[in-house]
Amino acid sequence: MVVKVYGPDYASPKRALVCLIEKGVxxxxxxxxxxxxxxxAPEYLELQPFGSVPVIQDGDYTLFESRAIARYYAQKxxxxxxxxxxxxxxxxxxxxxxxxxxxQCYSPPITDLIYKIVLDPIRxxxxxxxxxxxxxxxxxxxxxxxxxxxxxxxxxxxxxFSLADLSHLSLTQYLMGKMRKExxxxxxxxxxxWWDDISSRPSWKKVIELWPGLY
Amino acid sequence: MVVKVYGPDYASPKRALVCLIEKGVxxxxxxxxxxxxxxxAPEYLELQPFGSVPVIQDGDYTLFESRAIARYYAQKxxxxxxxxxxxxxxxxxxxxxxxxxxxQCYSPPITDLIYKIVLDPIRxxxxxxxxxxxxxxxxxxxxxxxxxxxxxxxxxxxxxFSLADLSHLSLTQYLMGKMRKExxxxxxxxxxxWWDDISSRPSWKKVIELWPGLY
Numbered sequence: 001m002v003v004k005v006y007g008p009d010y011a012s013p014k015r016a017l018v019c020l021i022e023k024g025v026x027x028x029x030x031x032x033x034x035x036x037x038x039x040x041a042p043e044y045l046e047l048q049p050f051g052s053v054p055v056i057q058d059g060d061y062t063l064f065e066s067r068a069i070a071r072y073y074a075q076k077x078x079x080x081x082x083x084x085x086x087x088x089x090x091x092x093x094x095x096x097x098x099x100x101x102x103x104q105c106y107s108p109p110i111t112d113l114i115y116k117i118v119l120d121p122i123r124x125x126x127x128x129x130x131x132x133x134x135x136x137x138x139x140x141x142x143x144x145x146x147x148x149x150x151x152x153x154x155x156x157x158x159x160x161f162s163l164a165d166l167s168h169l170s171l172t173q174y175l176m177g178k179m180r181k182e183x184x185x186x187x188x189x190x191x192x193x194w195w196d197d198i199s200s201r202p203s204w205k206k207v208i209e210l211w212p213g214l215y
Numbered sequence: 216m217v218v219k220v221y222g223p224d225y226a227s228p229k230r231a232l233v234c235l236i237e238k239g240v241x242x243x244x245x246x247x248x249x250x251x252x253x254x255x256a257p258e259y260l261e262l263q264p265f266g267s268v269p270v271i272q273d274g275d276y277t278l279f280e281s282r283a284i285a286r287y288y289a290q291k292x293x294x295x296x297x298x299x300x301x302x303x304x305x306x307x308x309x310x311x312x313x314x315x316x317x318x319q320c321y322s323p324p325i326t327d328l329i330y331k332i333v334l335d336p337i338r339x340x341x342x343x344x345x346x347x348x349x350x351x352x353x354x355x356x357x358x359x360x361x362x363x364x365x366x367x368x369x370x371x372x373x374x375x376f377s378l379a380d381l382s383h384l385s386l387t388q389y390l391m392g393k394m395r396k397e398x399x400x401x402x403x404x405x406x407x408x409w410w411d412d413i414s415s416r417p418s419w420k421k422v423i424e425l426w427p428g429l430y
Contacts, residue, residue: 049364069308089287089291093287097280145265
């Protein structure tokens with residue numbers, strides 16, 4: 001059964017896609033054009049009532065929310081491909097802790113920056129430098145804590161590349177591209193080395209080659 | 216070994232506390248007064264570098280982020296107390312999906328409302344009715360989807376009371392108390408019945424009796 005992934009051109013679905021590649025799970029993608037409002041079409045809302053991407057269909061099973069999808073495949077294929085969850089319950093706890101940090105602390109300011117610098121101008125809105133500075137300051141505080149953490153362990157949850165690291169790829173890639181905010185990463189030695197490591201994985205290279213999106 | 220839970224008076228730590236009670240895990244609490252800035256003290260930041268609550272200590276093991284803590288104990292004591300994760304990987308996938316919905320869609324507007332209606336006045340700020348209305352409208356859209364979902368299944372992830380439902384308790388309780396926003400729940404038949412069910416669990420009653428906080 002080939003897994004169907006909806007919305008490959010956007011950041012959140014890429015979190016699911018890179019996980020599927022790391023786990024060696026076959027999939028096909030279905031385009032969802034958010035700019036044309038395809039995520040608000042009744043047949044899409046049947047699959048994903050909040051009208052966001054991604055959603056996956058795996059036979060009769062439908063699942064949404066990118067981090068839930070990534071956890072599901074990491075667990076379902078625990079012993080196939082890269083182990084993304086850790087060997088013990090304690091390791092998995094730390095993976096979950098840093099995955100929550102990504103969702104609760106890291107992603108909100110970076111998403112704000114993406115809206116203000118990349119998406120608002122597409123909609124004809126002029127970015128407000130003061131608001132951009134505020135989001136950047138919030139992100140810097142988080143990155144300073146990452147720098148300290150990554151000075152002590154190779155990856156966020158410890159010695160293993162895990163779901164926590166993987167989950168950072170799709171939004172961080174924006175900083176390194178046309179947003180011209182790569183200094184936020186490059187000014188921090190350990191964060192910079194971590195980014196070089198995780199972003200050079202064949203899984204991530206494949207994702208951005210096949211679905212460059214707005215990077 | 217008794218688990219130490221820091222910060223029981225606040226909403227996020229209550230997510231961990233109610234999970235520990237459901238699982239029958241012994242714990243003790245350590246007060247952290249956010250109004251006195253105790254979460255920014257160096258010894259606290261050693262445990263939780265972001266300076267937020269909760270954090271737990273379980274022997275040598277330290278873990279933060281309330282949903283990560285809840286997942287850890289739900290998994291560690293899978294066969295003790297209430298099963299909060301579901302019987303199959305597919306059920307767990309749905310639990311994770313709705314737990315992510317809680318974190319990404321439900322909690323942000325309700326947290327905004329708590330700041331605007333409860334916390335800002337404590338700090339001497341006057342609430343802006345327009346901003347309150349905006350957050351309430353966002354929350355209503357989410358609750359409309361919950362109403363539809365809960366018309367088809369007893370709990371969010373299916374027939375089982377799970378981490379997904381449990382994770383809603385601590386923030387929803389605010390709506391029902393001094394915020395006087397209980398109509399958001401009561402105007403929706405299935406959401407209202409669901410709330411009565413989950414909030415009448417002995418675990419939750421014990422939490423709000425012992426740590427009434429700002430409810």
